[in-house]
Amino acid sequence: MKKIIITGASDGLGKAIAQELRDEELILISRDENKLKILSEELNCKYYVCDLTDYNQITDIISKIDNVDILINNAGVWLAGDIESNSFDQISNCIDVNTKAPIYMTKAVLPFMRQNNKGLIINVCSQSSFDNDDFSTVYNASKWAMRGFNRSIQRTLSKENIKVTGFYPGFMQTDLFKKAGNDYDTSTGLETQKVAKAIRFITECEDDVIIPEFGIKDIENY
Numbered sequence: 307m308k309k310i311i312i313t314g315a316s317d318g319l320g321k322a323i324a325q326e327l328r329d330e331e332l333i334l335i336s337r338d339e340n341k342l343k344i345l346s347e348e349l350n351c352k353y354y355v356c357d358l359t360d361y362n363q364i365t366d367i368i369s370k371i372d373n374v375d376i377l378i379n380n381a382g383v384w385l386a387g388d389i390e391s392n393s394f395d396q397i398s399n400c401i402d403v404n405t406k407a408p409i410y411m412t413k414a415v416l417p418f419m420r421q422n423n424k425g426l427i428i429n430v431c432s433q434s435s436f437d438n439d440d441f442s443t444v445y446n447a448s449k450w451a452m453r454g455f456n457r458s459i460q461r462t463l464s465k466e467n468i469k470v471t472g473f474y475p476g477f478m479q480t481d482l483f484k485k486a487g488n489d490y491d492t493s494t495g496l497e498t499q500k501v502a503k504a505i506r507f508i509t510e511c512e513d514d515v516i517i518p519e520f521g522i523k524d525i526e527n528y
């Protein structure tokens with residue numbers, strides 16, 4: 307059994323990934339204790355309540371964990387609009403959750419992976435990592451930054467058998483947008499269970515096979 311951390315596991319894609327990988331030893335992380343407790347009982351696994359914008363909370367949790375084989379950085383928030391319509395707090399939170407938190411998490415788990423002489427980090431980014439419009443400027447920037455982060459660490463870490471996959475999904479059927487006050491119709495989006503199967507595929511690749519980038523879109527929004 308592999309020990310796998312999934313951030314943003316309380317809802318949406320993260321929850322579907324946890325359900326798909328239920329045969330592994332899972333550690334679920336997010337802020338909503340109620341949702342995490344229910345899911346951890348369903349999957350018989352551990353969970354930690356953590357606001358990923360606070361690196362002290364991250365290091366505190368990592369100090370309670372003895373090993374990590376796979377890290378799935380999935381937690382994220384949506385922010386629509388151009389920078390003039392966004393508040394400083396909104397901009398800060400979007401960058402903190404979508405960019406800084408996965409970088410902190412990666413830094414925190416690398417010692418385990420180095421000790422194991424192998425590891426896998428999957429960074430859930432977005433097709434917005436390739437967008438160049440002001441429909442969601444800061445969200446795009448936060449996800450472009452993660453694409454840059456992936457590219458920056460991939461080659462060096464691969465020399466130590468630590469694989470980094472940038473995962474780039476398109477529009478999905480989750481409450482991501484609704485939570486940010488945007489009630490878009492997501493019914494044509496990808497079903498999270500189907501996306502989670504792609505994540506499983508990446509986790510099951512042979513140790514000497516690396517998937518640097520994985521894009522996935524539904525056929526209607528292609």
Ligand SMILES: NC(=O)c1ccc[n+]([C@@H]2O[C@H](COP(=O)([O-])OP(=O)(O)OC[C@H]3O[C@@H](n4cnc5c(N)ncnc54)[C@H](OP(=O)(O)O)[C@@H]3O)[C@@H](O)[C@H]2O)c1
Nearest residue numbers: 314316317318319336337338358381382432477478480482
């Ligand atoms: N939905 C889409 O169309 C779409 C498309 C491309 C990429 N993505 C990306 O896919 C990932 C999953 O999104 P989703 O659609 O599944 O959204 P979701 O259903 O809203 O789930 C987001 C998760 O992130 C967690 N989270 C948010 N802020 C957090 C914080 N400060 N600390 C800890 N956890 C936090 C939430 O948990 P708590 O509230 O419990 O903290 C929740 O579990 C995100 O990175 C998103 O950007 C989504």
